[in-house]
Amino acid sequence: MESMVTTVRAAVLETTGGEVRIGTYPAAPAQPGAVVVDVLHAGICGTDIHLQDGRLPVPLPVILGHEAVGVVRELGDGVDADATGDRLRAGDHVVWASSIPCGRCHYCVALHEYSLCEQRRVYGINQSAQVWPHLSGGWAERIYLQPGTALFRVPAQLSGLEVVALGCAGPTIVHGLLGRAAPRVGEVVVIQGAGPVGMAAAMYARLAGAGTIVLVGGPAERLKVADELGVCDLALDIDRHTEPEARIDAARQVTPGRRGADLVIEATGLPSAVAEGIAMARRGGRYLVVGQYTDHGDTLINPHHITRKQLEVIGSWAFSAQHYERYVRTLPQVADHFDLVRLVTEYPLAQVNQAMSDMRAGTIIKPVLSPRL
Amino acid sequence: MESMVTTVRAAVLETTGGEVRIGTYPAAPAQPGAVVVDVLHAGICGTDIHLQDGRLPVPLPVILGHEAVGVVRELGDGVDADATGDRLRAGDHVVWASSIPCGRCHYCVALHEYSLCEQRRVYGINQSAQVWPHLSGGWAERIYLQPGTALFRVPAQLSGLEVVALGCAGPTIVHGLLGRAAPRVGEVVVIQGAGPVGMAAAMYARLAGAGTIVLVGGPAERLKVADELGVCDLALDIDRHTEPEARIDAARQVTPGRRGADLVIEATGLPSAVAEGIAMARRGGRYLVVGQYTDHGDTLINPHHITRKQLEVIGSWAFSAQHYERYVRTLPQVADHFDLVRLVTEYPLAQVNQAMSDMRAGTIIKPVLSPRL
Amino acid sequence: MESMVTTVRAAVLETTGGEVRIGTYPAAPAQPGAVVVDVLHAGICGTDIHLQDGRLPVPLPVILGHEAVGVVRELGDGVDADATGDRLRAGDHVVWASSIPCGRCHYCVALHEYSLCEQRRVYGINQSAQVWPHLSGGWAERIYLQPGTALFRVPAQLSGLEVVALGCAGPTIVHGLLGRAAPRVGEVVVIQGAGPVGMAAAMYARLAGAGTIVLVGGPAERLKVADELGVCDLALDIDRHTEPEARIDAARQVTPGRRGADLVIEATGLPSAVAEGIAMARRGGRYLVVGQYTDHGDTLINPHHITRKQLEVIGSWAFSAQHYERYVRTLPQVADHFDLVRLVTEYPLAQVNQAMSDMRAGTIIKPVLSPRL
Amino acid sequence: MESMVTTVRAAVLETTGGEVRIGTYPAAPAQPGAVVVDVLHAGICGTDIHLQDGRLPVPLPVILGHEAVGVVRELGDGVDADATGDRLRAGDHVVWASSIPCGRCHYCVALHEYSLCEQRRVYGINQSAQVWPHLSGGWAERIYLQPGTALFRVPAQLSGLEVVALGCAGPTIVHGLLGRAAPRVGEVVVIQGAGPVGMAAAMYARLAGAGTIVLVGGPAERLKVADELGVCDLALDIDRHTEPEARIDAARQVTPGRRGADLVIEATGLPSAVAEGIAMARRGGRYLVVGQYTDHGDTLINPHHITRKQLEVIGSWAFSAQHYERYVRTLPQVADHFDLVRLVTEYPLAQVNQAMSDMRAGTIIKPVLSPRL
Known part of the structure; x- marks a missing residue:
């Protein structure tokens, strides 16, 4: 045959x-x-x-x-x-x-x-x-x-x-976002990273009824596509907001009472993004760490914020x-x-x-x- | 009156x-x-x-x-x-x-x-x-x-x-352990810290049906009391296991297939305990970070392990x-x-x-x- | 003043x-x-x-x-x-x-x-x-x-x-659907009842990313409005499908493999709707009973289906x-x-x-x- | 060989x-x-x-x-x-x-x-x-x-x-109770049925930290064994409490404020037990229906109570x-x-x-x- x-x-x-x-x-x-x-x-x-x-x-x-x-x-x-x-x-x-x-x-x-x-x-x-x-x-x-x-x-x-x-970014986000981080209608979602995983995260967050989606990433060409596709409400260009503090401030600014995001999604693969994501989340918020697929070593994190904010930090693999x-x-x-x-x-x-x-x-x-x- | x-x-x-x-x-x-x-x-x-x-x-x-x-x-x-x-x-x-x-x-x-x-x-x-x-x-x-x-x-x-x-360690653990980390019958639970929060965690973990409880802490007098009270199955004295790797190995050794603990509870207040706790948890495990009540600053953490192991890291405050x-x-x-x-x-x-x-x-x-x- | x-x-x-x-x-x-x-x-x-x-x-x-x-x-x-x-x-x-x-x-x-x-x-x-x-x-x-x-x-x-x-149908559904029944992206949702509660359920289910929404109700005028508003993918007119079996069949027909709906929402207030809703749900499905606000007495239900299908029947009040x-x-x-x-x-x-x-x-x-x- | x-x-x-x-x-x-x-x-x-x-x-x-x-x-x-x-x-x-x-x-x-x-x-x-x-x-x-x-x-x-x-009652209860109904430390649990499923439910509820366990069943010989084994705090003999109302009252009487049980577990196989179990649960309570393994037909249930009490009725199969x-x-x-x-x-x-x-x-x-x- x-x-x-x-x-x-x-x-x-x-x-x-x-x-x-x-x-x-x-x-x-x-x-x-x-x-x-x-x-x-x-x-x-x-x-x-x-x-x-x-x-x-x-x-x-x-x-x-x-x-x-x-x-x-x-x-x-x-x-x-x-x-x-x-x-x-x-x-x-x-x-x-x-x-x-x-x-x-x-x-x-x-x-x-x-x-x-x-x-x-x-x-x-x-x-x-x-x-x-x-x-x-x-x-x-x-x-x-x-x-x-x-x-x-x-x-x-x-x-x-x-x-x-x-x-593979699609099913990875279906697992991490839909399967583990449980997005809810009306939430403010901040996504770190504008590659395929970040794009997929934004699309599925939108599908799940996110109220506001902030995409933090680069380069500008990618953010332009994100904007044209309508995957986010606000795109923060890391080449323009080069300091973590500036990105944190800009992201919190669009959240009610500047309290921070209900849900932050890490889709960068960079260890240093994690401390930044923790700072972007509100008290009682959730942080999906889905982008640390390969091992890039240690980074500085303040665990007090995990306790104080009652964060739920959720890892998801493949x-x-x-x-x-x-x-x-x-x-x-x-x-x-x-x-x-x-x-x-x-x-x-x-x-x-x-x-x-x-x-x-x-x-x-x-x-x-x-x-x- | x-x-x-x-x-x-x-x-x-x-x-x-x-x-x-x-x-x-x-x-x-x-x-x-x-x-x-x-x-x-x-x-x-x-x-x-x-x-x-x-x-x-x-x-x-x-x-x-x-x-x-x-x-x-x-x-x-x-x-x-x-x-x-x-x-x-x-x-x-x-x-x-x-x-x-x-x-x-x-x-x-x-x-x-x-x-x-x-x-x-x-x-x-x-x-x-x-x-x-x-x-x-x-x-x-x-x-x-x-x-x-x-x-x-x-x-x-x-x-x-x-x-x-x-x-206050009692209600703090009721909140963190019972309210947020949801202990399950038969689980292997590792608790970092032998102060009142660690003791309360061990007691409530036992009440919730933990299968094996490992208490990592010191000094020896406290572990002696823990042992007499029957709050744990194994006490690891940090004054005898002075290296993190030794503690991690000893804790994993009592878990089935050395896969790590189902649930780790941080009750030390020391930032450095967090990386150690992450290493003690199994793939798919949970990590309750309840002891970082006051701010002692940054510590080195490898976020790849959160993704790779699909950890759920849960903060709980008061x-x-x-x-x-x-x-x-x-x-x-x-x-x-x-x-x-x-x-x-x-x-x-x-x-x-x-x-x-x-x-x-x-x-x-x-x-x-x-x-x- | x-x-x-x-x-x-x-x-x-x-x-x-x-x-x-x-x-x-x-x-x-x-x-x-x-x-x-x-x-x-x-x-x-x-x-x-x-x-x-x-x-x-x-x-x-x-x-x-x-x-x-x-x-x-x-x-x-x-x-x-x-x-x-x-x-x-x-x-x-x-x-x-x-x-x-x-x-x-x-x-x-x-x-x-x-x-x-x-x-x-x-x-x-x-x-x-x-x-x-x-x-x-x-x-x-x-x-x-x-x-x-x-x-x-x-x-x-x-x-x-x-x-x-x-x-009040809006916040009632926010409580019942978003707060308790946790709708998920891509689900097939059947809603019993085309009054305000049913309409609100359909709208919020859509917002939450439902893949297919079936609205079972009447009279025809209401279904016409539902259709014009785009709240559902299929409207089943109970004046045309007068028998429960016909409605159950029609609803199951649009579900993959005719296995039944992932989520059924009762918004009728009629006790008899409950047995029908149970029949419309798939094995492992969820059934939100939010419409039985006032007491209209007993109805016949076969509890074997709750066990056999592993249903989760969720009540929600106001x-x-x-x-x-x-x-x-x-x-x-x-x-x-x-x-x-x-x-x-x-x-x-x-x-x-x-x-x-x-x-x-x-x-x-x-x-x-x-x-x- | x-x-x-x-x-x-x-x-x-x-x-x-x-x-x-x-x-x-x-x-x-x-x-x-x-x-x-x-x-x-x-x-x-x-x-x-x-x-x-x-x-x-x-x-x-x-x-x-x-x-x-x-x-x-x-x-x-x-x-x-x-x-x-x-x-x-x-x-x-x-x-x-x-x-x-x-x-x-x-x-x-x-x-x-x-x-x-x-x-x-x-x-x-x-x-x-x-x-x-x-x-x-x-x-x-x-x-x-x-x-x-x-x-x-x-x-x-x-x-x-x-x-x-x-x-098979053991793993059936591990699935239903531990896997789906999530018992919590301190809960008042009422179990309907004193056969192997009811016994296993009581044992696992105890292991999970139930505060008070009421076993409703018969005959007296079985309850005597249950008592000797220490699986429950109170055994209600259905041959002595022959009316549902009497059983409901007796079960509620041991719950704080007579509000009803946090968790009721149906382990009888009798359809008529379900309405009774619903009446025994408190507002906001859970009802695990695990005993309706075979089909014994319809029974009268008032679904208003599911809505009004915000019950979660959970089926579990094998x-x-x-x-x-x-x-x-x-x-x-x-x-x-x-x-x-x-x-x-x-x-x-x-x-x-x-x-x-x-x-x-x-x-x-x-x-x-x-x-x-």
Whole structure:
């Protein structure tokens, strides 16, 4: 049943610090429980930059790409529905949760907290391209989704680019914001960071009925897009408000009685942002720390403020199938409110290094690789 | 109706850094809504030491004492019941919430979060002895409880010393632990600090069904009392485990799979304890930061751990009538399990300076002034 | 300072079953802590109909009207700010929480659950017009707001009719839906009842990010308005779907996999609606029972479904200052999304009986009395 | 490696209404991922009586027994640890979650709510004895645990009878009470029903710090055991308080101010208990409906009380691996407090029909089959 194409092009990271190379890998038919997907679009994420820089230990060579959308090419035996029970057929547009939990550790079996799984497999991150089934990353013409992957059919009204525009930032925020920080109608929300996670946070905060949304970030180009998309009520440019105190004052100024924000969301990845976020929150407020994905070391924090203000500081790590399902289910609402494609800059697979370098330069928001371009 | 005693002895802090002096103040009859109480016992709290050291701005002179138990001497017009609706009469043993919220700020009127009130009056702390009704602290023969004070009759089975043994640490933990950190049956709980707050935390954690309780603190005398009272399963002496890493290892060692504690409670007041507590918690765990009552400045914290572990870091500040009611209601259960009087060292009012100095020396756990001694 | 007008016209219910009569009452200047307000608009609520029918015991005669908006005429001594701390002056447009909790019962003092207060005073309901200060209902030219009333300045962008359009249904839903049932982005919400409570529920559910909203109610005129306002995605006319089974099927049909709604909201007041609502909810769903305000007796319910489906059935009663503050704060967002005035039919005070009879006929949604008309 | 024993004795239900028969089935070696266990003890549960009566459709013949403890006889390839990661070996005493979720339905994949799984396999209930591996019920000398079963090593300090004494009532209450109803220190808890579920509820409520526990049930023998074990502070005998009103009054009488219980737990299975439980709860209270496991039809309930009292009525159904893990982890605490073996009456496998008939008679609390007797 498998077509004649026997090799697949993929973008592979072979050495840390080096460029990504386009290689070819043998195509395999779908074993029972697996699904083979032709990739339409795959996002480039800040974590990919960190991988290239060698900040996370991964088994090289690795086909990068942990966020993608594609077309079902072949369903292995026993797969006839997606993870919500909807019928699945070749030709369907699909997305999938990027990780497969081990299903055996304490967090999986006893707590059902899959984002805390001690041994999960993650597409595009910790699956070596040298190990069968090789095609375990999204920056490729094709990806082999192993049994246990939670797949979801793309809602009919969404284009492929809309689906990939927020990348993993979308489900990360669904987990952190909707799943853990519980936004409430009318709240004043301050978001630190104007990258994809910050943008996704602002969009979902709006969807959840936030009364006022302040986005603190940069550079100006990104804030301009944020403004055009209508994701925030006030954008504070960190290149103009260069001092923490100035940002804190400006953010508090829009809160009732200057008491501070009901909810602050950290989406910068910079340790120093945390003390600043604590200062922006009101007494009794909540602080979602979702951006400290990689370890950048210690920072100075005054814990008295946590006690005195009765803050709730909430960490949230990545996401699991549960959050991805919710993300796919709510994405049409996001797309109704915001022009998601406006975030995307598209590149053919061969221009992957250009795309990564543009991302490093901060001149674009969301680079996307489209193997069919 | 008022008796002939027209002056009342009280222990007054007149200058920061100075000794406490025994002075006399005129007794006033109870105005409508007020209650005059003869003090039986009044606790000395770490905050009193801070006040003497001038670490909190207060209006001097001030009759100290924010934790006390007494006998109703006179009820003002309109007062015939305590805050739970139980009938109140002269001669009843009573306790009271130490603060009166303003009832007008945003936190009071709109949020009903009275511990966050912006202008609350606190007995023994921010009520000058020079301002009517003068008798606004517990270190005195008598205290004048103003209208709006939440009074509670002492449950019949409790002695006065049992009531005052935990001092304000009791309701502070009822607020923080029961009200905010929600302990669960079977959890592994690590408590940092063996003072009254740590002791109260351990007792209430036990009451709430904790499976294993580790108390990290010192000096050895305190841990010996903790052990005798049965408040913990393991006591880690910080004078023997002098390095943070050693304490972290020892605490994790008793947790299943060395994954860390389900719940860590900070009750030290030392900023440096916070990074250590974060390291002691398991992925998905909770960290109650209740001990950072006064501002001791910044400390180094790695916020990546908050994200990576999905920690919930919960601040809790003081308490309000709601928590005090729950404290009084549950105190008989605490007293059934633990010999509370074992914590107390009693002093006559005149020996207040000796009591404070013994407390500074750490040789006793809970000094209590008994004006009738 | 008080003007020359010494009598005030008001609509008084004197006997149950009888018509409401226009009477006059003496005006009183504002005592300390009180506020005198000239009424602009006062809503007529289903509860007023119940009061006229004698279904709730109230002290007659009573000036009805528990929902209103007005202009501050006079501030008593000590009142210079509203309940959020904003400055208050004569001439300001204001609204107020309709009840004053006793501040002495267990629910007030110990639990801070003011909607459960055992002895609260409610404007327009349990305050006799014969007892000073007489003017204790909103269906009048003027109302005397006693000390302890939580007042709120009307946000500048709102007209008086917008403020009164949802009446007490608005804060009732803020309490029940936002405060207790915690709606989540993307949920399928079924609302039983198309009166003001159902309309308010739909509006706030939309604001909170509901993915699909089904409104089950009638008559057709109301559903037409609901449709024009855009409050729901699907309106099920109970005059067309006359059998419960048909309504249950139709509601489930729009839920994914026909599993049922994530959240069902009962806003009918009919006991029989409850079994139907339970059938409409999915396994693991929530059911907010907010409409059973008056006692209409028993109904048949199968409790096995509560266990089997793991339902959470949540009762919610009226509201307190906390919810009213949140209502006023979020009303501008509601008004941005929905044309609130479309709900209102305005009458002069003298046509109160006509207004009540139109309401009984169901030909209008929200009758409002405007004393200045 | 498999021993010579090639057939296994088991108690099989062949026809509804009929007696259970002892049959023999072929033993199979453990396939990869499976575990073969020699049964030590297996509980008889009320559900088994319902199955015999034909109240639940099951595939006959079926080896009954969904609660058991045993010794590992053989581990299939790939199984070297239990569900908490502890090493597992032949000879270990083990228990296991009685159901295996399908892992493919919406509740499994998207919501991780495994007790709501639409197609779960349950040992001793919906696995036919005619289908391989045949040995799928606990009333047998041996059971074959299929891949996907969550096994747990029995804590060393527990005897087999202690482990089986509460049967499935234990994890059912861990799910309902600890997982959903969140008991709090000091609460007044009323429990309806003195069977295993009611007993387990009382024990766990005590462990969680309940201040006062009232057990409403019968017959007198059971209440006598409850009293001897110390599971409640007050036992209300329904044979002496035969009218609901009398029971409601008696239960409310022990609550502060007769306001009603903070938490009521329904553990009777009788629909009529629900209206009674609602009446026993205080305003703002919670009502856990965990006993309506099988469908006994409609009952009269007044939903006005749900609204007026702001009740939270919480359904809870069975349990999943998550709850079972917590049950096993906390069982040593339960056993420390209560003499669990006191609940048990032991029978050899051959006397299964006698055991069932004794259970129907209500003369014993927990019949247990011990195949090795």
